[in-house]
Amino acid sequence: MTQTLSSFTIIGGGFSGLSAAYDLARAGHKVTVLEADRYLGGLAGAFDTDGERLDRFYHHWFTNDLDVMGLIKDTGLTDDVVVQPTNTGVYYAGHFFKLSTPLDLLKFTALPFIDRIRLGVLTLRARHVKDWKALENETAADWLRKLGGKNVFRVVWEPLLAGKFGPYAEKISAVWFWNKLKLRGGSRGKGGEERLVYMKGSFARLAEATAAGIEKAGGKVMCNAPVTQITQLEDGRWRVAGPWGELDSDKVIATTALPLVADMLENWAAPEYLSSLRRIDYLANVCLVLQLDRSLSSTYWLNVNDPSFPFVGVIEHTNFENASSYGGNHIVYLSKYLPHTDALYQMNDQDILEFSLPYIQKMFPAFSRSWIRQYNVWKARWSQPVVEKHYSSLIPDQDSPYPGLHLCSMAQIYPEDRGTNYAIREGRKIAARLINK
Known part of the structure; x- marks a missing residue:
């Protein structure tokens, strides 16, 4: 059976857009990636220092982040991956506490001994949750209070929720917090120490190597190319436009924040669809x-x-x-x-x-x-x-109501939280689906 090749415009040069474009281009499709910024990688972009380049926003991977490891292998960067045990701590009431291993937890004197035990049991119970859908009706705050008690919540979890989500802290879904606990538990060595992964020379190297793979396969990657408008043409194809010009293609994959996609579609898409794209904070x-x-x-x-x-x-x-x-x-x-x-x-x-x-x-x-x-x-x-209760019902489908227009954004990663590993997973997944389709 002969595969029908299509042309794709990918909006966004973060890891979801680049990984989708990488697989589509290698499958023979005509692909163009448009990135608004002057650099690739999105939140994993880098800047120059006196030595190696450095991530703009701190980054690491967990040892169980298999999708990112797959892309690293495909782009030939495996030798530049470093796996290290790390020291984790907590600053509370003017004191520093080490919290890298189970033994550190027993020494966490910010809590009475019985609450240290409750905290340890809480993390174990959380990691053994199999059906995350059962947590969708609970907030993280209520769930953590129930599992560990009010004192553990007050000392350990409440400040972290407030620090991370501010005015949204009491609205955050238990699913979000469950996934954080599960992920960290799966990245530990034999002694219980947390082991994390870094790439020599910044994570941007992987983004740039992926872009080089796209171009080697015949695709095109453009920076400084913001998109202001997406329009469906009379023949069903798509036109993407910005200050740099315009580009027509058979299909579009938009990977930017959903409200930005709504802005690009503003002039012609149905109001209820635009509202759904703007619903997530x-x-x-x-x-x-x-x-x-x-x-x-x-x-x-x-x-x-x-x-x-x-x-x-x-x-x-x-x-x-x-x-x-x-x-x-x-x-x-x-x-x-x-x-x-x-x-x-x-x-x-x-x-x-x-x-x-x-x-x-x-x-x-x-x-x-x-x-x-x-x-x-x-x-x-x-x-x-902002991952609220019943978040799964807020996420728009990757296939929009308009044939040929697809979404693959960080807000659609669930029940996991957004991150480079899952961006790569979702980018490659949508590419595989559209290639097979």
Whole structure:
């Protein structure tokens, strides 16, 4: 049977768009990827340092992220993957607690001993949940209180939910939190330590290698090519347009945030469909990246369980990847998820640094601004979909009501949370389906 080849326009050069285009192009289809930014990789884009390039927003993979490993193998980058045990901790009530292994949990004196046991049992029970659909009717807050008790929730989970989701904290689905606990439990070594994966030279290398594979197969990848309009032509084909010009193709796969897709379809799609694309809320992210002349601590990932501290996490990347990779600089990420209307999101880079310094100095009294060799601030408007109860009913289908128009966005990844591994999985899955179709 002879396969009918089609032309595809892929909107978005993140991992879902690139992985879909990679497989479509290698199957012989004519493919063009349009990326609005000047770089590929979406939230996994990189910037230059004194040594290797560095991710704009902190990234790692888990050892059970099999889809990303598959793409790494296909693009020939397996030798550049590093697997390391990591140190995880919690900052609570002015104290640092290590929480990398089950033994650390028993020493977590922020909780009475009986609550430490409850916390350990909670994580084990959560990882053994098989039917996530049974959790769709519960919020994460209610579910965690029920499993671990009010005190465990107050000390451990409530600050993390509030730090991650802010005004949405009490609305977040139990499914979202269940998946986080399950994923981390599946990435541990024999001693119970968490083992994580990084790519030498930044995750953007995988995005660029995937783009090179697309072009080698005859496809085209364009940066600085924002899309402002998607229109269906009279013959059923599709026209995608932007300041760079316009492009016609048989099919379109839009991988950007759903409200942005609604904007592109505004002039002709049905109002009820546009409303469904705008129904899911998104949080933005502000990420302050410090390049220091010395280390802040020995912890890689520090959860901040202090509601007075504006950042939900302090991630010292060079406690994972050696500082020698970055000209001897010690890399620290301070991350904050927040509504895009928040005052912090509106600040300029210098103001964000000045705002942050007193909090860093309070947490690490020895810290001095003289340690800072360089800093960068990165912002992402569409960083985290708000996963509410019954989220599965809010997700639009990958096949739109208009034949030839398909969606493959981070908001459609479920019950897992968005991430590069699942973006790759969904991109390759939709490509395989359309190739077979």
